[in-house]
Amino acid sequence: MGDWVYLRLQPCKQTSVHNKKLGKLAPRYYGPFKVLQKIEEVSYKLDLPLGSLIHLVFNVSNLKAKLGNQVVPRPTLLAVNVEMVLTPKPVLILDRKSIKLRSRTVTQVLV
Structure with a gap:
């Protein structure tokens, strides 16, 4: 408890946060997030941002320990609306x- 970990959101194809356009370039890990509680031997509860529409408990295989003393939390989970789009x-x-x-007529935009 109290450690910081990175969260992997692609253990399998997830329709709620998976973007086909990103493909190989999609980020593998998000975070770091603080570990709030150890639920069982291999499951941990994380302190995710309030707007995230995913469950707070994750298997240890989806987590990666953050190394170093300095922690700059960046809650950059993908933005999903109520319909999970x-x-x-x-x-x-x-x-x-x-x-x-x-x-x-097709409009192209340079972002």
Whole structure:
């Protein structure tokens, strides 16, 4: 209890937080998060942010110990709405371009 760990959210394909567009480039570990309680031999309860829509108890195989003394918590879990759909938000839109195809117009945005 009291240790800091990183959380792996991809032990299997999860439809609530999995984004097919990220693929190999998706982050493997999130955190660090503080361990609140040891539930059983291999399960721990974490201190996740209030907006996260995932369960607080995780198997030890999904956790990775944080090394070092300095802890800067960054609760950067993926933003999911009530329907469990990923809702990313762009930081800054640099440029827009409209391309006219046969029957429609497609807008491309540089983020």
